[in-house]
Amino acid sequence: MEDKTQNPQQQPSTNITGISESWPRQAWAHLESLRRSSPLIQCITNFVSMDLVANVLLAAGASPAMIHSIHEIPDFTPKTHALYVNVGTLTPDWLPAMKMAAQVANECNKPWVLDPVAAGASGFRLNACLELLKLRPSVVRGNGSEIMALFKGSSDENSKGVDSMHDSTDAVEAAKSLAQITGSVVAVSGAVDIVTDGQRLVGARNGVDMLQKITATGCSVTALIASFVAVDPLRPFEATATALSVFGLAAEIGMEMAKGPASLRMHLIDALHGLDRDIVHRRVSISHM
Ligand SMILES: Nc1ncnc2c1ncn2[C@@H]1O[C@H](COP(=O)(O)OP(=O)(O)O)[C@@H](O)[C@H]1O
Ligand SMILES: Cc1ncsc1CCOP(=O)(O)O
Ligand SMILES: [Mg+2]
Numbered sequence: 001m002e003d004k005t006q007n008p009q010q011q012p013s014t015n016i017t018g019i020s021e022s023w024p025r026q027a028w029a030h031l032e033s034l035r036r037s038s039p040l041i042q043c044i045t046n047f048v049s050m051d052l053v054a055n056v057l058l059a060a061g062a063s064p065a066m067i068h069s070i071h072e073i074p075d076f077t078p079k080t081h082a083l084y085v086n087v088g089t090l091t092p093d094w095l096p097a098m099k100m101a102a103q104v105a106n107e108c109n110k111p112w113v114l115d116p117v118a119a120g121a122s123g124f125r126l127n128a129c130l131e132l133l134k135l136r137p138s139v140v141r142g143n144g145s146e147i148m149a150l151f152k153g154s155s156d157e158n159s160k161g162v163d164s165m166h167d168s169t170d171a172v173e174a175a176k177s178l179a180q181i182t183g184s185v186v187a188v189s190g191a192v193d194i195v196t197d198g199q200r201l202v203g204a205r206n207g208v209d210m211l212q213k214i215t216a217t218g219c220s221v222t223a224l225i226a227s228f229v230a231v232d233p234l235r236p237f238e239a240t241a242t243a244l245s246v247f248g249l250a251a252e253i254g255m256e257m258a259k260g261p262a263s264l265r266m267h268l269i270d271a272l273h274g275l276d277r278d279i280v281h282r283r284v285s286i287s288h289m
Contacts (some may be wrong), residue, residue, distance in 0.1 A: 023286035027242035035061035039081035039230035046088025049219035062227035082230035083112035111138040115222035120149030120156035206248025
């Protein structure tokens with residue numbers, strides 16, 4: 001297993017004004033902006049994840065709303081600052097709402113983010129994800145197996161459902177190609193979280209492996225990405241990397257108090273709520289790969 005505690009030399013990236021700024025400073029700027037503006041995030045997500053996703057977004061400073069009826073999307077989606085779509089417990093009757101919300105978000109110039117949970121588990125799920133991808137999400141975040149299934153465009157007979165059979169690093173080339181083909185930023189979570197826009201590639205190294213023992217942590221970090229993109233919509237690559245790192249950092253701090261997965265879930269939420277500038281500046285670890 002890779003060691004995420006190292007802090008390799010972190011190269012700067014440019015901020016919204018074109019000024020070069022370190023990754024930890026960008027992470028703090030995003031989190032501060034999120035707390036200040038409390039963007040409204042529409043979440044069309046799976047039943048397993050609804051509670052954790054909403055609590056993670058609240059702890060970070062965003063305002064979540066699990067509103068998914070096709071009858072409400074024309075009224076509600078234009079009011080939001082970003083849309084989050086997650087196919088975790090997909091059935092045929094959910095897909096039209098997901099597609100409609102993505103279309104409305106696009107028409108209203110709002111960013112939207114896709115979590116292709118278990119993309120390779122079945123043909124139905126894979127095709128649904130590919131249809132959603134055509135609606136140009138700003139960001140797609142999956143684990144290694146999910147991103148590889150999307151790139152290959154075929155379901156995987158060895159699929160383990162929502163869990164990954166691959167390391168994030170196995171999916172680097174798939175992620176890059178997928179980003180180039182779709183125009184979306186692609187993020188692959190794992191021991192190192194990888195983010196690419198098809199040209200640039202960074203690794204976010206915060207996190208603890210016990211996150212894999214809590215259901216919906218992947219769903220929650222994708223929702224957090226949506227909230228970071230909501231406050232920096234013109235820079236989804238940067239917002240995705242800082243969101244992944246901030247979530248991982250909250251898990252590292254939570255782990256200092258946790259006794260196992262259940263208490264990590266609680267301490268992660270507390271730690272996310274309590275992050276301050278000093279700790280973000282010292283411990284966010286993002287570097288070019
Ligand atoms: N081996 C690991 N070490 C540290 N953090 C990890 C590891 N695997 C996953 N994570 C973290 O757990 C969270 C969920 O990622 P992951 O388990 O890959 O998603 P999913 O639940 O969608 O499969 C992410 O924040 C990721 O960085
Ligand atoms: C267990 C499960 N089954 C369908 S969705 C879901 C939650 C998956 O969450 P994550 O992708 O964050 O592990
Ligand atoms: Mg997942």
